[in-house]
Amino acid sequence: MADTTVLDTPTAPPEPPGVRNTLGGALRHSPGRAVTVLVFSIASAVAAVALPAVLGRTVDRLLARSPEAPQQVTLCIVLICVEVGGDSVVALAGGGLTSRSTAWLRRLGTIRLVSAFPHQVAERFAPGDTTTRLTANAAGAAAAPTTVVGAFAALLTPVGALVALALLDWPLALVFAAGLPLLALFLRGFTRTSSDSVSRYQGVQADMAQRLMESLAGARTIAAAGTTRRERDRVLAPLPELDAQGRRMWRVYGQAMASSSILVPLLITAVLAVAGLRLAAGAITVGALLAAARYASLAAGLGAITGQINSLVNSRTAATRVIDLLALPAARSGQRALPEGGPGHLELRQVTVLRSGTPVLRAVDLDVPGGATMALVGRSGSGKSALAAVAGRLRDPDGGHVLLDGVPLTEADPADLRREIGYAFERPHLFGTTIGDALAFGPRTPRAEDIEDAARAAAADQFIERLPHSYAAPLAHTPLSGGELQRLGLARAFSHAGRLLILDDATSSLDSVTEHRVGRALVHHVSPGTRLLVAHRVSSAARADLVAWLDDGRVRAVAPHHALWDDPDYRAVFAAPDTDVEAAG
Numbered sequence: 334m335a336d337t338t339v340l341d342t343p344t345a346p347p348e349p350p351g352v353r354n355t356l357g358g359a360l361r362h363s364p365g366r367a368v369t370v371l372v373f374s375i376a377s378a379v380a381a382v383a384l385p386a387v388l389g390r391t392v393d394r395l396l397a398r399s400p401e402a403p404q405q406v407t408l409c410i411v412l413i414c415v416e417v418g419g420d421s422v423v424a425l426a427g428g429g430l431t432s433r434s435t436a437w438l439r440r441l442g443t444i445r446l447v448s449a450f451p452h453q454v455a456e457r458f459a460p461g462d463t464t465t466r467l468t469a470n471a472a473g474a475a476a477a478p479t480t481v482v483g484a485f486a487a488l489l490t491p492v493g494a495l496v497a498l499a500l501l502d503w504p505l506a507l508v509f510a511a512g513l514p515l516l517a518l519f520l521r522g523f524t525r526t527s528s529d530s531v532s533r534y535q536g537v538q539a540d541m542a543q544r545l546m547e548s549l550a551g552a553r554t555i556a557a558a559g560t561t562r563r564e565r566d567r568v569l570a571p572l573p574e575l576d577a578q579g580r581r582m583w584r585v586y587g588q589a590m591a592s593s594s595i596l597v598p599l600l601i602t603a604v605l606a607v608a609g610l611r612l613a614a615g616a617i618t619v620g621a622l623l624a625a626a627r628y629a630s631l632a633a634g635l636g637a638i639t640g641q642i643n644s645l646v647n648s649r650t651a652a653t654r655v656i657d658l659l660a661l662p663a664a665r666s667g668q669r670a671l672p673e674g675g676p677g678h679l680e681l682r683q684v685t686v687l688r689s690g691t692p693v694l695r696a697v698d699l700d701v702p703g704g705a706t707m708a709l710v711g712r713s714g715s716g717k718s719a720l721a722a723v724a725g726r727l728r729d730p731d732g733g734h735v736l737l738d739g740v741p742l743t744e745a746d747p748a749d750l751r752r753e754i755g756y757a758f759e760r761p762h763l764f765g766t767t768i769g770d771a772l773a774f775g776p777r778t779p780r781a782e783d784i785e786d787a788a789r790a791a792a793a794d795q796f797i798e799r800l801p802h803s804y805a806a807p808l809a810h811t812p813l814s815g816g817e818l819q820r821l822g823l824a825r826a827f828s829h830a831g832r833l834l835i836l837d838d839a840t841s842s843l844d845s846v847t848e849h850r851v852g853r854a855l856v857h858h859v860s861p862g863t864r865l866l867v868a869h870r871v872s873s874a875a876r877a878d879l880v881a882w883l884d885d886g887r888v889r890a891v892a893p894h895h896a897l898w899d900d901p902d903y904r905a906v907f908a909a910p911d912t913d914v915e916a917a918g
Contacts, residue, residue, distance in 0.1 A: 716887075787825070
């Protein structure tokens with residue numbers, strides 16, 4: 334049942350926002366911290382802009398031995414404390430804002446991932462790419478609110494300094510402003526080029542993460558084949574491209590910084606030269622010269638805005654990748670309750686399923702009577718697993734409707750569906766810390782005796798009881814064969830069986846004797862209900878009440894197994910008839 338819990342999630346988030354709305358949402362998610370960062374950033378910037386004028390006036394008062402000098406010195410100390418204290422608060426609150434924004438984006442992305450159907454996620458994102466988007470990219474995007482506020486403060490200080498310089502002596506401001514068009518040209522070119530290189534860099538990172546995950550998943554195969562060196566080369570193959578894009582990023586950044594680093598000192602030097610001439614002419618005081626020098630340095634901070642722009646480009650690019658996750662369509666859910674005590678009558682009406690635009694099921698009509706066991710039989714690619722998926726609403730059909738006891742699955746309460754529809758898979762995944770936890774995992778917590786009965790029905794009790802701690806054996810340290818894993822998956826499904834139980838090739842790794850035992854237990858010892866089995870063995874089809882024979886995405890026939898056995902095309906479906914062939918025929 335663990336594999337079906339993708340729909341048993343918190344309420345799906347609203348339709349995915351754009352980049353701006355997402356970054357704005359991250360900012361609004363922690364309004365207190367956001368306001369704190371903004372207020373103290375402004376306070377620090379205002380103090381930084383006011384300080385040179387006050388310092389200049391203080392120097393003039395001290396040179397003139399004015400009685401107002403002590404008050405001016407005190408005011409300087411207050412402004413310095415405000416600037417330093419404001420920067421400290423911004424650093425502390427900004428870290429908290431980024432952390433909370435990261436958690437918010439990751440939670441939003443996780444909810445969207447688990448609210449979507451599994452095939453939608455698998456078709457759009459590789460596992461490594463998904464992990465990168467939800468971790469590194471979410472953290473990068475979450476830094477945007479703090480970076481935006483920081484950029485605002487970083488812009489406010491030099492702009493305020495330039496305005497103050499103009500108020501102090503407009504010719505000095507005019508000298509500095511003469512170089513601003515060239516500085517703006519540098520910043521514009523940097524922003525355009527940097528955005529492209531950052532996007533490419535993050536894409537290569539995701540590709541490498543996916544390759545590494547594939548290698549880890551197939552580690553035993555790689556070791557057995559002796560292809561460790563080849564696999565290492567495959568994983569690291571994108572490294573030159575990563576290196577190239579990384580170098581390109583830093584080259585662009587370095588060029589922008591170098592350009593501004595050359596231009597800005599020249600502007601400051603020009604301002605100081607003109608200020609010296611103005612002082613010699615008696616147009617400004619010594620204090621005004623000191624203030625002008627400081628304002629020129631602050632105004633030069635326009636060049637340092639390059640770093641803020643670089644951070645914003647990184648955050649925006651990362652946000653674009655996170656939004657791709659948020660764009661996954663959430664499964665529609667209704668509120669209709671399934672009829673109390675329904676028999677599990679399953680109906681498929683004109684059901685069509687597409688995979689990458691190609692029909693897997695083609696206008697399928699199928700009626701499974703309540704309480705019946707129906708086997709799905711067909712060659713590989715005939716649509717058996719797709720039919721099993723839509724029957725239990727692990728995906729919605731691209732056309733047509735699926736009904737359980739008269740209720741369309743898209744209108745049914747998802748909680749009802751998860752309680753009433755059980756699944757067992759060919760490769761089950763177990764959740765929990767112990768074997769018992771894994772068997773209990775599902776929409777409800779079964780009693781210990783029910784778990785043991787389910788394990789017995791799935792022929793899993795024998796090897797469980799041989800474990801050192803039996804059902805309390807730690808799952809992470811218990812090696813399991815493919816057959817044992819399947820039996821645990823069956824036991825979990827049996828312990829949560831409702832009115833509909835779907836076994837999607839869930840006995841393929843069992844030997845014939847165990848498979849026969851499980852088949853009998855399914856009929857006699859598991860709670861009654863409708864059974865839908867994806868069958869590859871003749872014995873499984875023979876034990877079913879009905880067989881739905883699928884061929885090229887269509888239902889070719891529905892009848893008992895013995896009625897279909899005379900058809901040579903039907904017999905040819907079973908590539909390797911097992912020991913039950915004679916009895917089945």
